Amino acid sequence: MTLPTDLKNDADALRAAMVKGLADAEPAANADVPMHPAWLAAAGKVPRHAFVPGFYLPADAPDAQGLTVWEPVTSKLDYGRWLAAAYSDTTLITQFDGEETDWERPAVRHGGAPTSSSTLPSLVLRMWSDAAVSDGHTVLEIGTGTGYSTALACERLGSSHVTSVEVDPVRLEGAADALHGCGYAPTLARADGLYGYWPEAWFDRIVAACSFRSVPPALLRQTRPGGKVLLPLSGWLYGNARVLLTVAGDGTAEGPLLPGTISFMPARTRAAPAYGNPGHWTAGLHEVRSRSVRHPPERIAAATEAAFHLRFLAQSAVPDAQMVTVGGVLHLIDVVAGAVATLTPEDGGWRVRESGPVKLWSRIEDFVDAFDAAGRPGPETYTLRVDGDGQRLLHARVPQLRLPPEGC
Structure with a gap:
């Protein structure tokens, strides 16, 4: 299937509708500052479809093994679905497990870990807005990905400021082709974001x-005094937060x-790091005396905003x-300390067994306990x-937490 000759008109209409939807949705419930109109204007000009020639969308139901079925989407496979998704406020997965897809002959995938994507536009615009970027600023973006976010920065600030x-060299090559094809010429480099540029x-x-x-020290050293670093933080429990630092x-x-x-x-x-077969870690735990938990695992494991926030804080303890x-x-x-904890449902509650030098649970x-006693404070507090003295999370009513040294 060839692309329709009216691709530009179709894309322009869908892009305008997407930007209107983003503008109407403001202010976001989780926004610290309103989304800057200049970023919405940039989104109205950048052709997102040029940065996502192929991607995966989840099927309606998992497979027989319970794995998510990921369906490839390209303009040749389904022009309408491809273009509509490109201009939806949706994250589009472009790579799994670090493996490149042959988009001329893509196949359905069952499961897998996403390793690259085009982040949903509202989040990209939110990140740029939260960073308090102004005209004339020079910016460093860590993680070019498809290049869509980079294009928005170029549209707003000019390529020479970005x-x-x-x-990933293949990701970078694809992003460079798309950016140059759209008329943008930022400085692009293959580099580990840990060390900046x-x-x-x-x-x-x-x-x-x-x-x-934790915060890479090189990023602070590469920021002008008074400048800002906007950084997503996460840990191996995959709790998440974002921090806006002033240097x-x-x-x-x-x-x-x-x-x-x-x-x-x-x-x-x-x-x-890989931990291998969980059974290797739990072997012999049946001989360890169990106890009732004071807090059920749902407090950190549930798919809720409160659980994600608490998981981010709790992972600083382990x-x-x-x-x-x-x-x-x-x-x-914990493969570093050689410790394990197993929580098992029993009689409507949970029991835990712990082994190793660190009692994880x-x-x-x-x-x-300390978090609850402080009134369960939100991230903005x-x-x-x-x-x-390192990297410390400080709160007036909760004991300080330390982020792990970067490089560990």
Whole structure:
């Protein structure tokens, strides 16, 4: 199937409708500041479809094994579905497990871990707005991805003010082709976002489109005094937060966690280590005496905003733990310390067994006790301080939490 000759007209109409929908949806419930009209104007000009020639959408139902069925979508397979999705406020998955797809002959996928995407437009615009970018600012974007977010920055600021780095060379090549095809010419580089991009420093703003366990020190050193770094944070429990740091002249930085719980893919070079078969970790745990839990695992494992926020905070108490559920049993596994906790449903409640030098669930429960006693404060009540004493989450009524040293 060839592309219709009226692609531009179709795309223009859908893009205008998308931007109107985004504008009508403001102010967002989780927004710290209103979305800047200049970013909406940029979204009205950037052709998102040029950056997503192929992507995957989930089927209506999982397969027989319970895995999500991912259907490939291209203009040749289904022009209408492709273009409508490109101009929907939806994240479009473009890569699984770091493997490239042959978009001339794409196949349906069953399960898999998304490793690259075109983030939903409302979130991209929200990130740029929250970073308080102004005309004349120079910006560094961490994670070029498809290049759509980069194009928005170029449209708003001019290409000469935009630098974007990407660790995946194939992703970067595709983004570069799309950007240049649309008339944008930012500085692009293959680089690990952990180290920023020194040749163009200093920047007025640094904005990351992937998450880190803690703030990379290089990003602070590449930010002008008074400049800001907007960074998604996550850990190996996959709790999420965003922080907006203001960098001082002495290299320290401080800023609030932003409202809402927004998830970003972790930086690839900071992914959690493999733990193998959970059964290897839990072997022998049946000999450990169990106890009733003080807090059920739903407090951090449920798919709710409150649980995601609490999970982000709680993972600071067990920074090297990972969570996996097998057959209704939840396991916490810490491959660094060599510790494990297993939570099993029993008689309408939960019981836990813990083994190793770190009592993982006990640590989480101790933090939840303090969190509840403080009135369950939201993310915007926390401040992240980065200085010679490390990276600390500070709150007036909750004991301070430390983020793991970057590089660990």
